[in-house]
Amino acid sequence: xxxxxxxxxxxxxxxxxxxxxxxxxxxxxxxxxxxxxxxxxxxxxxxxxxxxxxxxxxxxxxxxxxxxxxxxxxxxxxxxxxxxxxxxxxxxxxxxxxxxxxxxxxxxxxxxxxxxxxxxxxxxxxxxxxxxxxxxxxxxxxxxxxxxxxxxxxxxxxxxxxxxxxxxxxxxxxxxxx
Numbered sequence: 212x213x214x215x216x217x218x219x220x221x222x223x224x225x226x227x228x229x230x231x232x233x234x235x236x237x238x239x240x241x242x243x244x245x246x247x248x249x250x251x252x253x254x255x256x257x258x259x260x261x262x263x264x265x266x267x268x269x270x271x272x273x274x275x276x277x278x279x280x281x282x283x284x285x286x287x288x289x290x291x292x293x294x295x296x297x298x299x300x301x302x303x304x305x306x307x308x309x310x311x312x313x314x315x316x317x318x319x320x321x322x323x324x325x326x327x328x329x330x331x332x333x334x335x336x337x338x339x340x341x342x343x344x345x346x347x348x349x350x351x352x353x354x355x356x357x358x359x360x361x362x363x364x365x366x367x368x369x370x371x372x373x374x375x376x377x378x379x380x381x382x383x384x385x386x387x388x389x
Contacts (some may be wrong), residue, residue, distance in 0.1 A: 219255075221250045223364060232294035233312075237364055237388075239274055253281045254361055255385040258363050262288060265331040268322055269290050269357070270300075271346050272317065275334035278363060281334060291323045291330065293346045304352040308345035310338075317350040319341070332371055336378050337362040340371030343380050362381055364388065367377070 220243035229236040242248045254276060267289045270279025277294060283290035296305060296316050303318040324330060331349050332343055337360070353363035357380060365372060365384035375382040 217251050219246060219248060219252055220364075222315035223386070224324055230245070235366075237336055237366075239277070239363070242363075243277060249281070252385060253278070253285055256361050256363070257285050258387070259383045260331060263329075263331055263359050264328045265358055267328050267330045267355070269293055269319075269324075269330045269332050269350060271332065271334040271342055274336075278335055279333035282361075288331075291319070291333070293317050293319050293349055304349055305346040306352070308341040308346045310341055315342075317345045317349060319346075319353060321341060321344050324350065324353045324355040328355040329358050330355050332357055332360040334360065334362050335364065335377075337365040337371040337382060338355075338369045340378075340382075343371070343375055343382075345381065347378065347380050359383065361385075 212353045216305050218244045223237045226236040268279050268283040269291045270276040280290055296318055298319055299320050302321045305316050307316040332346050333344055343360045350357040359381040362384045364386045366388055368389055372382045
């Protein structure tokens with residue numbers, strides 16, 4: 212008997228008007244709560260990652276940490292965290308960016324990536340691309356190279372992929388929604 216492939220999008224329900232009116236938030240909690248779905252998502256991300264030559268995985272706070280840490284362990288790569296402001300204990304670089312519902316900033320410790328290293332950026336959802344562009348700028352500030360990004364889900368109508376590509380960042384997603 213042949214089994215149906217797992218429909219990962221079924222594990223990402225939409226929550227209307229969160230965190231602000233008009234935003235359609237994708238909740239990753241059901242996916243993370245199902246070990247088979249989570250493992251399947253990481254297998255898909257690992258398959259995408261195979262096409263790149265990289266030394267480090269950079270996880271973007273906070274939901275990107277979950278996927279980045281699992282992928283780093285799966286692929287036996289070093290993990291670096293890009294955090295919200297004032298969370299890192301050592302000297303760091305800061306980059307501000309716009310969101311579809313406001314603005315924010317990210318930081319990376321100055322010594323977190325060796326000069327010349329090649330980083331794969333990981334986040335949960337690609338919306339407008341601002342978060343990943345900021346993360347790539349931080350990687351550049353510490354003397355490393357952001358070679359590509361992988362997200363679990365891309366919301367295509369928000370144009371994030373085009374924005375990333377205009378900044379020279381190759382972008383992939385396991386799942387896409389219009």
